[in-house]
Amino acid sequence: MIAPAIVWFQRDLRLADNPALSAAVASGAPLIPLFILDEAEGGDWRLGGAARWWLHESLAALSGALERHGAPLTLRRGETAAALMRLVEETGAAAVYWSRVHEPWTTERDARIETTLRQRGVAARSFAGALLAEPGSIRNAEGRPFRVFTPFWRALAERPQPAPPSPAPKRLRAGPAAASDRLETWRLQPKTPDWAEGLRESWRPGETAARRRLDDFLKDGIGAYDRLRDFPAEDGASRLSPHLHWGEISPLQIWRAAAVAPAEARRAFLRELGWREFCAHLLAAHPDMPDAPLDPAFARFPWASDARAFTAWTRGETGYPLVDAAMRQLWRTGFMHNRLRMVAASFLVKHLLLPWREGERWFWDTLVDADLANNSGNWQWVAGCGADAAPYFRIFNPVLQGEKFDAEGTFVRRFIPELARLDAKYIHKPWAAPERALREADVALGETYPRPIVDHMAARRRALAALATIRGRPPL
Incomplete structure (x- = not known):
């Protein structure tokens, strides 16, 4: 009997082009999809109100997708490492798979978790996927992180084309049932006063909505992107940023899908994706960037x-x-x-x-x-x-x-x-x-x-x- 594997979702709330999920499926182990809400994580940079609303909706969409594919999502709340280790013990999991995120506290936390898992004889496998290029992988001629965007963007754009995005698994083999919180008990959405009416009118979180938004933009918007993007009354923006942040769609999916667009519009659009990468690399090089001026x-x-x-x-x-x-x-x-x-x-x-x-x-x-x-x-x-x-x-x-x-x-x-x-x-x-x-x-x-x-x-x-x-x- 094969011991189960935990697929720990963080900000990769999708099934397609999810290297951690794909690797877990390829292992042949029965899977326990997991999301942990650590209310204290991030200190002063804990989730804001609008982000909490989005997370609720995105987790509801992910939970439905996983259920349809055969493996329900387990929700746990508490200190991340402790919650993860408890689930390992409860289920006898032999491996944990996850996608890396790059805030300063998550980098340190994941290193500790990886050490603890291996000390307990549990395989720990983490994967890229939140960015086109991992922090530290693009450096200037002196071997240092770039401080100017244009040469960074040039170096990013000139990298060899990555492999095509992987499709979503057709079916997931479920591991043993595990106790799970109900999403509603996390109270991520506002109650009184309910200030989220405009958010509900404006957005549809989740992987399916993200893919639809990208398809619509590529069909109707990207051709005029470089001409209309500065005019707020026009529907010239892609509005993919929250879907990207929560990993409902990957930057690789966007990069490859945009290849069909006219060259000038494609360059203008992908340059914005490049700025997102630039900021992530800056934060990795300067962990105090949210609080202290770089100058x-x-x-x-x-x-x-x-x-x-x-x-x-x-x-x-x-x-x-x-x-x-x-x-x-x-x-x-x-x-x-x-x-x-x-x-x-x-x-x-x-x-x-x-x-x-x-x-x-x-x-x-x-x-x-x-x-x-x-x-x-x-x-x-x-x-x-x-x-x-x-x-x-x-x-x-x-x-x-x-x-x-x-x-x-x-x-x-x-x-x-x-x-x-x-x-x-x-x-x-x-x-x-x-x-x-x-x-x-x-x-x-x-x-x-x-x-x-x-x-x-x-x-x-x-x-x-x-x-x-x-x-x-x-x-x-």
Whole structure:
């Protein structure tokens, strides 16, 4: 009789192109699929609210898929290593298979687990799959991790083509039954108040939905991706990021499937996948990246402290319509258009002079695609303190950004209905509208919609003066 094997799912919540699952099936052992919820894991970077909602839905989808394939999902809650070892003892499992993830604490944890399993005579086999290239596998000519994206991307894109993604197993041989938590008892979804209505309207988590989203994007979206991706009112984004984060689809599946797209559009799209890889490699090389600036000079930056301004930013009440629409999109849907992430983040750190870590934590709690490497890498990029960062003195003008990328105000009207009737000429600067235009649009500044909480030019001067304290006189 063959002893069972545990397939420990982490952020590889799929059956297709799952090397750990494929290897476990190939072993011939009966399988015990497992997911462990460790509420304490990550410390300050425990799962945010939107991510918890997504995880519930994704686990429900994975559980159904595994059940249909013949091996039910076992759910356990508690400290990861202890929960895993208990299941090994209960079932007599002779092997544990899992896919690697790359947060600093998971790397250390998995090394300890692997040692403990082998000391107990249990085979421990971990696999790549969350990234196209494992951290540390791409280095510059000096043998160091890249700090600039373009040469990193070039090195990644020039690697030999990987093998095609593997299909999902047709059938799974189930191991002995194991006690399992009920997903509902984990309380991953909000109860009162139920703030997830917009998430349910906007998303369908799970492997099947991820594959459908990719197919639809390749059929109808990627051809115009490089032309439309900067316009938030257009459906130009792939919206694959939360599916990628939770491993409902692999980067290899996306990479290979995109080969059918026109060359220019394919390059623009895959470059975004490359940025995701770049951030993951940065985090592996700099484990403190979520909390400390990669540019040490910014440790001396004179950040402001303004709770009222931060609250106005989170609520989409800054008085700058493009910023406010972006922040309301985030709260409503758990997602923000990529260009607007740059505009909204720049507004926080440069117009309001508030620490990038405050914005990073807000995004962590509200994004369904909250990813430690991407989130911290992107915030440091905008703040000017990260690798390959945007210069701090480059300050987005939210009015000009709105006029360029949402000229008719379509996106703003969608998320700020109180401005819906305002003429496009003033939609991104309602304070400049004549009183008659405001009355006709039922807009009362300071009442139905706020006045700007800062003046753009004054805020720009203040930001540059702050930069001068750590850099000397900055460019104007």
